[in-house]
Amino acid sequence: MTSSESVDVVVVGGGPAGLSGALTLARARRTVVVLDDGHPRNASAAGAHGFLSRDGIGPTELLAIGTKEVERYGARIVSTRAVAARADADGFTVRTREGGTCHARRLLIATGLTDKLPEIPGLRERWGHDVLHCPYCHGWEVRDQHLGVIGSGPGAYHSVSLFRQWSDRITFFGHTGPGPGDEQREQFAALGVEIVAGEIERLDIAGNRLRGVRLLGGTIVDLDAIVVAPRFVANSDILSGLRLSATDHPWGIGTHIPAGPGGTTSVPGVWAAGNITDPTAGVVQAAAAGVTAAAGINMDLITHDHERRLQRHRARTHSGR
Known part of the structure; x- marks a missing residue:
């Protein structure tokens, strides 16, 4: 030029x-x-x-x-x-x-x-594959799979309720944010969503496959894909x-x-x-x-x-x- x-x-x-x-x-x-x-x-x-x-x-x-x-x-x-x-x-x-x-x-x-994604080791590397945010972009590809939703506040319920359309196997992680309040817990219970407390240490990956997330303390929660709200x-x-x-x-x-x-x-x-x-x-x-x-x-x-x-x-x- x-x-x-x-x-x-x-x-x-x-x-x-x-x-x-x-x-x-x-x-x-x-x-x-x-x-x-x-x-x-x-x-x-x-x-x-x-x-x-x-x-x-x-x-x-x-x-x-x-x-x-x-x-x-x-x-x-x-x-x-x-x-x-x-x-x-x-x-x-x-x-x-x-x-x-x-x-x-x-x-x-x-x-x-x-x-801008949460600072969780392994998250950025799998962005767009099995770490997702848009159900209209990727929901069909993870339908009926076990999905983990990481978030806090009103946006967390929004993500859960959206992806619940594609799968009834959803686990919610508050990670470092405030835990869900009574009303949100009731909403999650009505949707059949499990709530897991504790901070996520990193993603659990075997070879090139996501297995789930590892919490501080060593607990591993098996997942097929992860939903985050960047x-x-x-x-x-x-x-x-x-x-x-x-x-x-x-x-x-x-x-x-x-x-x-x-x-x-x-x-x-x-x-x-x-x-x-x-x-x-x-x-x-x-x-x-x-x-x-x-x-x-x-x-x-x-x-x-x-x-x-x-x-x-x-x-x-x-x-x-």
Whole structure:
């Protein structure tokens, strides 16, 4: 990337939201550059589910297909990390980790989020396989299995009640959080959920297979899969130069960039789509948000360009009188 490059739109992030937005913009005959560092959030998952016609596809395979489709229409995918962005006289300048820059008239931010997991040895390594959080993404794959839910507070009951739809063999672990109160214990009892007290020391793994969890003191509880509720943290560092920062999500599940229904942010000319604005969005919802944001960006550029043409037309008409 050269410092003199200028395009209609820079898309930061090449996941489902960013690539879907880039595809829509490229098909609208916009010049587009996508900046992506090649570390998708769901890379560790065995498959992406709920995407009609692509159910169960490997996450990296899905992005490889999407990349080819976007490039078919002339958009450029650049393997790099965008580290800063700032507004300038007629748009924005984005800087990459290598020091290159690109000017864009509009920005689409689709950098996603980072899952902050409990500090339990072995948990991160099995994330997306038999350590899960989304029943709509992975519930079918662990149906009727023995599931352990790790959590505390109202979110714990939410996770238990959701996964109870897929399995009636659920054990709840409060871990380091406060134990369930009387009302929550009654709810768990009504669902047939066992409650295990005590802090989890680590996951119990044999070979490459999860066997369960080991509690402090040595007790092992056999499990087939584990459910956790991560804290969702928006990947928003690039936005600090635009005076746009992440805020607490109203559901108390982490942080996000607030955005309007079409992806508009509080900074004119900057749109956001996907998990950075909606932490609960799956692959399909993120892709749809990218398309919606792209349509808004294209309409904004059309309106701006038509206004400039109208002003030039009026100037010529006035000078010819």
